[in-house]
Amino acid sequence: MTTTPTKKGSAAVQARRVLVLNSGSSSVKYQLLDMNDRSRLAIGLVERIGETTSRLLHTPLTGGDAETRERTGRIADHAAALKAAAEELAADGLGLDSPELAAIGHRVVHGGLRFTEPTVVTDEVLKEIERLVPVAPLHNPANITGIRTAQAMRPDLPQVAVFDTAFHTTMPEYAARYAIDVETADAHRIRRYGFHGTSHAYVSRKAAELLGRAPEEVNVIVLHLGNGASASAVAGGRCVETSMGLTPLEGLVMGTRSGDIDPAVTFHLKRVAGMSTDEIDVLLNNKSGLVGLCGDNDMREIRRRIDEGDERAALAFDIYVHRLKKYIGAYSAVLGRVDAVVFTAGVGENSAPVREAAIAGLEELGLVVDAGLNVVRSGEPRLISPNYARVAVAVVPTDEELEIADQTFALVGRAESDGQEMPVGQVDN
Structure with missing residues (x-):
C-alpha cells in the first residue's frame, strides 16, 4: 500500500458523513453518522465472521420507525463483512461510494505512547500499530484487518485511527510506570497504558457539561x-x-x-x-x-x-x-x-x-x-x-462511536481549514 494526498477542497473533506468501524477478531460493528447534526443514519453488526452461522444486523435510522434487517449464512472474512454492510447501506441510499462520506474512523485498541490523538492512517502508522501487536494480541490484529479492508474499499478516503489508549497518555510517569527494572520495562514496552479511553474522554466531558462547568x-x-x-x-x-x-x-x-x-x-x-x-x-x-x-x-x-x-x-x-x-x-x-x-x-x-x-x-x-x-x-x-x-x-x-466520529471529523476538518493535504491509503496492484 502507498499513501497519496487528497487535494485541498476535494469532495472528501467537504463531505459531512463519517463511517465508524469497530473491528473485532470475528465481528465488525459499524455506524454511519451525519456530522451536520451528529445524528446516526444507520447502525449495524456483523458477527461470527468466518463461521457457518455468521449474522448481519442492520438498522437504518433515516426516517420512520427503525426496523432491523437480518442476514444469516457464512460471511468468510472481514472483506466480505464490510462488503455486506456496504450493500445494506446502499439499499438505504447510504452507499459507501457516496461523495458525502468524508472519512472512515477506526477504533484501535492500543496506540502505545506514540499515538496521543486521532491519526490519519499511513504506511508508517500501520507498521507502528503492527509493532504494538505483542501488547495487544487480541485486539490490534483485528483493528488492522478492518483498516486494510476499508482502505481497499475506499482508497480515496482518509482512514483515521482513534486509539483507546490515547486519552490516558497524559498520566504522569509516576502513575504510568510499574516498579520493575527500568531497562527491562523499556525494552518490552511494559507500562500502564489504560483502555476505554474514548469512553472516559466523552463521559468526563459530558459530566462537566452536566455540572454547567x-x-x-x-x-x-x-x-x-x-x-x-x-x-x-x-x-x-x-x-x-x-x-x-x-x-x-x-x-x-x-x-x-x-x-x-x-x-x-x-x-x-x-x-x-x-x-x-x-x-x-x-x-x-x-x-x-x-x-x-x-x-x-x-x-x-x-x-x-x-x-x-x-x-x-x-x-x-x-x-x-x-x-x-x-x-x-x-x-x-x-x-x-x-x-x-x-x-x-x-x-x-x-x-x-x-x-x-x-x-x-x-x-x-x-x-x-x-x-x-x-x-x-x-x-x-x-x-x-x-x-x-x-x-x-x-x-x-x-457514546464511543460518536466520540470516534467527532475526533475523526475534527481531524479532517482541521486539515482542510489549515490548507493541509490529507493523506489517504491506496492499495498497490
Whole structure:
C-alpha cells in the first residue's frame, strides 16, 4: 500500500458523513453518522465472521420507525463483512461510494505512547500499530484487518485511527510506570497504558457539561462498567490515573476478567497446578471475574439470583462492589478534590443496585445517592445525588462511536481549514 494526498477542497473533506468501524477478531460493528447534526443514519453488526452461522444486523435510522434487517449464512472474512454492510447501506441510499462520506474512523485498541490523538492512517502508522501487536494480541490484529479492508474499499478516503489508549497518555510517569527494572520495562514496552479511553474522554466531558462547568475546571472519577470495566481519575480534562494497565486485565472486577491479582498467583499456578502460560491467560481473562465467582457475568442475572437467596451470587456482587469502593477512595486521594463520580456503560448506566452499593458508606467523602433519583431510567445524562451532596454522583450514557466520529471529523476538518493535504491509503496492484 502507498499513501497519496487528497487535494485541498476535494469532495472528501467537504463531505459531512463519517463511517465508524469497530473491528473485532470475528465481528465488525459499524455506524454511519451525519456530522451536520451528529445524528446516526444507520447502525449495524456483523458477527461470527468466518463461521457457518455468521449474522448481519442492520438498522437504518433515516426516517420512520427503525426496523432491523437480518442476514444469516457464512460471511468468510472481514472483506466480505464490510462488503455486506456496504450493500445494506446502499439499499438505504447510504452507499459507501457516496461523495458525502468524508472519512472512515477506526477504533484501535492500543496506540502505545506514540499515538496521543486521532491519526490519519499511513504506511508508517500501520507498521507502528503492527509493532504494538505483542501488547495487544487480541485486539490490534483485528483493528488492522478492518483498516486494510476499508482502505481497499475506499482508497480515496482518509482512514483515521482513534486509539483507546490515547486519552490516558497524559498520566504522569509516576502513575504510568510499574516498579520493575527500568531497562527491562523499556525494552518490552511494559507500562500502564489504560483502555476505554474514548469512553472516559466523552463521559468526563459530558459530566462537566452536566455540572454547567468547563472540563478544565472539573475533577471527575469515571467508572466505565460493562463486561470490561475500568476507572479513571480525570483532573481538568486530563487523565491522571486509570485502572487498566499494560493490558485490559488489570483493575476492577469484570465480567470474565479477574482485575487486580497478586502476580505470584501466575507462578503458583504454573508450578503447583502445572498450568501453561496460555491456560493461565485463559483463566484470568475468560474464566475469572464475575463468571469465575458465580458462573454468571450478566449483572441482571446475578441480582435475580441474589433476590432468590443465592449466596454465591451475593459474594460475587460484594467482591465487585468492594473493588469499586477501593478505586473511588484511591482516586479521591489522587485528585485531592472530586467534583463528580460518574457511572457509565452497560452496568454503570442500568444497574441501580451497583450504583447504590458502590457509594454507600462514602458519606465522609461527600458522596451520597438519592434513592429515588437512582432508580429512574433514562437515556440522558443525569444527577442521582441530592442537592446538598458535596460531590455530585451522575449517570452519563457513553457514546464511543460518536466520540470516534467527532475526533475523526475534527481531524479532517482541521486539515482542510489549515490548507493541509490529507493523506489517504491506496492499495498497490
